[in-house]
Amino acid sequence: MSISSWCFTLGIIFVLIGIGFFLWGKKEAHDYELSLLSRRDLREFMERTPERPEPEALKNGGVIGVVVGLWLLLGGLLLL
Numbered sequence: 001m002s003i004s005s006w007c008f009t010l011g012i013i014f015v016l017i018g019i020g021f022f023l024w025g026k027k028e029a030h031d032y033e034l035s036l037l038s039r040r041d042l043r044e045f046m047e048r049t050p051e052r053p054e055p056e057a058l059k060n061g062g063v064i065g066v067v068v069g070l071w072l073l074l075g076g077l078l079l080l
Helices: 003-037 043-047 054-078
Strands: none
Touching: 003 054
């Protein structure tokens, strides 16, 4: 395999994993908010305490993965 093929392959993998992480983070945030809405005490929902950084971290990691994947795709395109 040539280096441009590797860049394309890795770029596609990074983009797909990045999109997956972003969607997973959105689902985690949505599920967490739904679980808070089902409780009687909405103070935790209103004040956002305790903080849960996991959904935001997944979304940020997904964005980083997509950016790295797009750079790899661009690099593969330029190496052709």
